[in-house]
Amino acid sequence: MNIPVVEQILFANNTLAEDLRRKLDAAGVFGINVMASPGAGKTTVITGTVERLLNRLKIGYVDGDIATSIDAERIAALDVPVVQINTGGNCHLDANMLAPAVDKLPLDDIDLMIVENVGNLICPANFQLGTHINVLVASVPEGDDKPYKYPTMYRGVDVLILNKVDLLPYIPFDVERFKHGVRVLSPNLKTFEVSSLHGDGMDAWVDWLAEQVAGER
Ligand SMILES: Nc1nc2c(ncn2[C@@H]2O[C@H](COP(=O)(O)OP(=O)(O)OP(=O)(O)O)[C@@H](O)[C@H]2O)c(=O)[nH]1
Ligand SMILES: [Mg+2]
Numbered sequence: 001m002n003i004p005v006v007e008q009i010l011f012a013n014n015t016l017a018e019d020l021r022r023k024l025d026a027a028g029v030f031g032i033n034v035m036a037s038p039g040a041g042k043t044t045v046i047t048g049t050v051e052r053l054l055n056r057l058k059i060g061y062v063d064g065d066i067a068t069s070i071d072a073e074r075i076a077a078l079d080v081p082v083v084q085i086n087t088g089g090n091c092h093l094d095a096n097m098l099a100p101a102v103d104k105l106p107l108d109d110i111d112l113m114i115v116e117n118v119g120n121l122i123c124p125a126n127f128q129l130g131t132h133i134n135v136l137v138a139s140v141p142e143g144d145d146k147p148y149k150y151p152t153m154y155r156g157v158d159v160l161i162l163n164k165v166d167l168l169p170y171i172p173f174d175v176e177r178f179k180h181g182v183r184v185l186s187p188n189l190k191t192f193e194v195s196s197l198h199g200d201g202m203d204a205w206v207d208w209l210a211e212q213v214a215g216e217r
Contacts, residue, residue: 016095035120040164041196046114062116133158140167144181155186179191
C-alpha cells in the first residue's frame with residue numbers, strides 16, 4: 001500500500017509557492033501572508049496597516065474566505081486593488097488557489113501584497129504561499145495558552161502580532177505565560193503588541209513592515 005499523499009500535496013504546493021515567489025520578486029512585490037484564528041482581528045489589523053501605508057506604498061489585497069466577500073469589501077473601501085478567493089469550505093489558502101488571484105492584481109503597480117488567510121489556527125501553517133513573510137495575529141480573548149496548544153502555527157511564522165491588548169484589563173490573560181510559550185517555540189520571534197481597533201502599537205508594526213518592504217528592493 002502506498003500512502004504518502006499529504007507529502008505529495010505539500011511538495012506540489014511548495015513548488016507552486018516557489019513559482020509565485022519568483023513572480024512576486026520579478027515584479028518587485030513584497031508579499032505577506034496574514035494568518036489567525038477566526039475573529040482574532042486580521043482584517044482590522046490589515047485595515048489599520050493599509051491606512052497607515054497608503055501614502056508610502058502601493059498595496060494590493062487578497063482575501064481568502066470560505067464563503068463571503070465581507071472583508072474584501074472593507075479593504076476595497078480604502079481604494080486599493082482587491083481580489084477575492086472563496087475557498088468553498090476549505091480551511092486554508094494554498095499556492096494553487098493564490099496563483100490566479102495574484103494574476104488578477106496589477107503587480108507592476110504594487111509594492112506590497114497583503115494576503116488574508118482563512119481564519120484557522122491549524123491548517124494554514126502547512127501551506128506555503130510564496131509570500132516573503134508569514135504573519136500570525138494572536139488576540140487576547142483567545143487565551144494565553146494558544147502557543148502551547150497550537151505549536152505548529154507559532155513555530156512557522158516570521159512575525160507575531162498580539163492584538164486586542166485593550167482587553168487585557170477585562171480578560172484573564174497572563175502575558176508572561178503567553179510570551180514564554182512563544183519563546184520556547186520561536187526564541188527570537190519579532191512580536192508587536194497592538195490594539196488594531198484603537199490604534200495602539202500599530203505604528204511600530206507598520207514602520208517595521210515598511211522597512212522589510214524597502215529591504216527587499
Ligand atoms: N477590543 C478589540 N476588538 C477588536 C480589535 N481588533 C479587532 N477587534 C474586533 O474583533 C472582531 C473581529 O475582527 P476582524 O478584524 O473581523 O477579525 P478577523 O480575524 O479578520 O475575522 P475573520 O476574517 O472572520 O476570521 C471585530 O468585532 C473587531 O471589531 C482590538 O484591537 N480590540
Ligand atoms: Mg477577516
